[in-house]
Amino acid sequence: MAEVDTRQRILDAAESLFTEHGFDATTLRQITGAAEVNLAAVNYHFGSKEELIREVFRRRLTWLNQQRLQELDRLEAEAGGAPLKPSRILEVFFGVALKMAADTEGGGRSFMRLLGRTYSKPSEFVRGFLAEEYAAVLARFKAALIKALPGVPGEEILWRFHFMLGAMSYAISGTDALHMVAEDALDDSDPEALYARLMSFMIGGLRAPLPKLQAGPAKRPRIKKAA
């Protein structure tokens, strides 16, 4: 019984401290201190600091991605084979994440900020299982978007999806960054408003006119002249 309690307390403390100071700058002594457990408890319950980090991610990420897939399933079932509205797809993917990020009490907010930062700087040993957790989800959403946007090349969609991940990451970890730079602070206290803002920005970006790419390696002339 005490096991669960201790594990949970360590995970919660670690998640919060990792978010605040990063992995390397957070020591096991800080974690066990905040969790009010013995130092050796981390190695006893998780084996090592690296395994603890992985578990911090696994705990939330698995649920998050299951939720995303589940909602996409529901949406596609409702549509019955017809392509979805791109905005609906984005709403599922980012809506679930932002909903989690809005959960200040359960620690979801802390985790999402951590995830955003880690995603852009995957320490070698998280990269592997992060890819593992994300692979299926990314594939599903990419396929849905390609189907929803028949006119847009798949590569372009992937890039724009990538840009959107960046926007979301900053939106969540957000105010820390802009706050430091803009004195007239942005109000991020309202998750609904943030969600609405981010979503209209993303949809605008997703539906933007395609860039004029010139002189690529596989340039294809418009009209084939006689050779």
Next chain:
Amino acid sequence: MAEVDTRQRILDAAESLFTEHGFDATTLRQITGAAEVNLAAVNYHFGSKEELIREVFRRRLTWLNQQRLQELDRLEAEAGGAPLKPSRILEVFFGVALKMAADTEGGGRSFMRLLGRTYSKPSEFVRGFLAEEYAAVLARFKAALIKALPGVPGEEILWRFHFMLGAMSYAISGTDALHMVAEDALDDSDPEALYARLMSFMIGGLRAPLPKLQAGPAKRPRIKKAA
């Protein structure tokens, strides 16, 4: 004479190692090893590791922001008081950054990746002078954008600017992240193409319809019915 060489070699090695492993995970012994200088050289030339980090940023950031202000000056002078096209403003701000990021040889690319990550996780002691370096630039570009988009509230512009910073950050540090997740790798070998992609995405986002913000602290009903 040797001083300059040593300082420079340390800064270059530090920049590259910080980008790859982060500040905390990079040790002075790694840096001095890569730079092929004595361990004590860092403390002799920079005073401390923290000062070294600050100098790594200062070296590039000062130039980068000067460049941005300079180009904005030129643009506004040409316009002669008339509001600029929003896309032109973005082209200056992000174009300069992406040009630097495209500089693989001079180390600019490495630095921009580092900057993008640091911006979203400012260790307490970089935050201060990072804000210092950015304050003037942000203010200028914000003002220009507000002038260029008279219909859009200033707060909305700031948010969208923030989202764009996120998109750019991911675009630069980019492929590491998406690469790990999408097997059909994105080709980021062409900076021109990346620039074009990012720019049309951003402009699309910037010009997107305003979000419908409901039930804020100042909710205003559409039609006031009889009570």
Next chain:
DNA sequence: GTATGATTCAAACAACTGTTTGAAACATAC
């Protein structure tokens, strides 16, 4: 009660951290 296994605890471990030191090597001016 005793026995068995899981969990906690204080203490120690070796390895590594940023920093300091004092002598050596170097450059430059006289």
Next chain:
DNA sequence: GTATGTTTCAAACAGTTGTTTGAATCATAC
């Protein structure tokens, strides 16, 4: 040449890191 100031170097410093250890405590079943 000597003198002076700067830069390099190997070695050591004290402090912190993640991890291990072996005894103590707890819970549960018999």
